[in-house]
Amino acid sequence: MIKLAKGRVSLWAILAAVGFMIVQVISSLYLPNLTADIVNNGVVTGDIDYIWKTGYKMIAFAILSVVASVANVYVASKVSQKLGQRIRSDVYRKVINYSHDEMDQIGASSLITRTTNDVTQIQNVWVMILRMMIMAPIMLVGAAFLAYQKSPALTNIFLIVLPIMAVFMGVVMYFAVPLFRAMQKKTDNINLVFREGLTGVRVIRAFRQDQFEQDRFDGVNKDYTNNAVKVFSIMALMFPVMTLIMSGTNIGITWWGGHLIAQQSLETGNMIAFLTYAMQILMSFMMLSMIFVFIPRAQASAVRINEVLAQTTTLQSPATPKEMATDKPQLRFDHVKFRYAGAEEPALTDIDFDMHAGQTLAIIGGTGAGKSTLVNLMPRFYDVEEGAVEVDGQNVKDLDLQELHRQIAFVPQKANLFTGTVRDNMKYGNEDATDDEIWHALEVAQAKDFISENPEGLDYHVEQGGGNFSGGQRQRLAIARALVKDASVYVFDDSFSALDFKTDAELRQALKEDAKISSRIVVIVGQRVSTVADADTILVLEDGKMVGRGTHAELKATNDTYQEIIKSQIREGDEA
Structure with missing residues (x-):
């Protein structure tokens, strides 16, 4: 005491x-x-x-x-x-960095x-x-x-x-x-x-x-x-x-x-x-x-x-962090292996790929395949056991954590909104964002219509956890919050799951047509083949291993796991 x-x-x-x-x-x-x-x-x-x-x-x-x-x-x-x-x-400041x-x-x-x-x-x-x-x-x-x-x-x-x-x-x-x-x-x-x-x-x-x-x-x-x-x-x-x-x-x-x-x-x-x-x-x-x-x-x-x-915080910025080459967005996984604390088997094994500005990476696989684990390594929520994760040409372990998080716009599986207004939530992505930038992000995220219909507009009140919005609306607002941010890498961790096929397609098309987003790296984790089909590179994960990498056409023709995913969704009424 x-x-x-x-x-x-x-x-x-x-x-x-x-x-x-x-x-x-x-x-x-x-x-x-x-x-x-x-x-x-x-x-x-x-x-x-x-x-x-x-x-x-x-x-x-x-x-x-x-x-x-x-x-x-x-x-x-x-x-x-x-x-x-x-x-x-002090406790809150410590815990927030856990x-x-x-x-x-x-x-x-x-x-x-x-x-x-x-x-x-x-x-x-x-x-x-x-x-x-x-x-x-x-x-x-x-x-x-x-x-x-x-x-x-x-x-x-x-x-x-x-x-x-x-x-x-x-x-x-x-x-x-x-x-x-x-x-x-x-x-x-x-x-x-x-x-x-x-x-x-x-x-x-x-x-x-x-x-x-x-x-x-x-x-x-x-x-x-x-x-x-x-x-x-x-x-x-x-x-x-x-x-x-x-x-x-x-x-x-x-x-x-x-x-x-x-x-x-x-x-x-x-x-x-x-x-x-x-x-x-x-x-x-x-x-x-x-x-x-x-x-x-x-x-x-x-x-x-x-x-x-x-409590020792394992994820800390290095004493002399390196600078990121933010003018050349790049994302690279170099034979990465990762294991959760106390786990006997690794959650990811030998993950290896390289993405550059203007490219879209999609990740697909069954439940427990390691999709969310993989994208959680990008902002260094966890440290890898072997290999390296590189953002903009630098190993994430060599970067200042705040600078790293500044260059990665992350939309988690669960859409978290905070009590306040729509504008307050959007400024989590960029506190200097103008109303025009916020409206543009809402438009790309297919959220502009239901926000503009409300007389309060950007001052529309958001209840705790976004309880006054539907699941799909919360997801679109979370996506818009990430799009407001000027980042090198945009990560969408299964954040289209609550959207219908039409909205999903319109949102992905808007991402492609947006000048800022199309010049950066986009990472999409998806369950539906239709969500990932038009990506430049698709990673197919199974039991933490990368069992396929290529375009939709290539994987559809040669990859058994990808073919099984397509067949399962066709039976459910999806189109490949």
């Missing part, structure tokens, strides 16, 4: 919090002494002037204590909130929990540190010293009370701390199931698995609830027991103090002050105990966040 605070918490703010707390504690400790003076020197002697004079002092110290307390709370809150803000920013492998290792649901719930735990404990952890030891030592000054004999009662409290708090910590730690992982499970249920709600309804998913969520929810009930029941037990101990201490002090007063070895005002100091000692001890209960939970959260921040 200290590691997380380094560089994220201002030392001056901590010193200010400590300073305000010291003022508050000193003021609080001085008040019982003034009370004793009023009783001993004012009430007993009937000196009204002394009572008023001392009373004004008490008011002044009480106001000083309140002001210092408010200032400490403000500084502590500001420090903790700033810390949370910086941790969340490779696909690293994202899969931790999981989206766990990352959400770590960025929200875990950070909140750390924030809460930092408030406790800057409040209780500073106040408790100072007040404990100060109150013990002042209590001893008032009555050395009465302080012996703490030799009985404090060990009892220590044993009780030790038992509470023994049972509560493991349960607090377990709550974080159980929160992960709730987020995982809940997120899957929300994103897959249509599938759940289609297969009538509503009850199954409800039971599944109830399972993790009850698991979390049972854990929380146990831990908070234990914590709830603490307060009545501590109240009982403190009440018993009060009775003991009053009984023993009464005997000492009767023997004239203790003044009445000193006993009243001693009672106050006793409560301050016990409350300080309780606060310290509470801190030691909650710190392990926050420490567990800190470990989880540090795991994210310490």
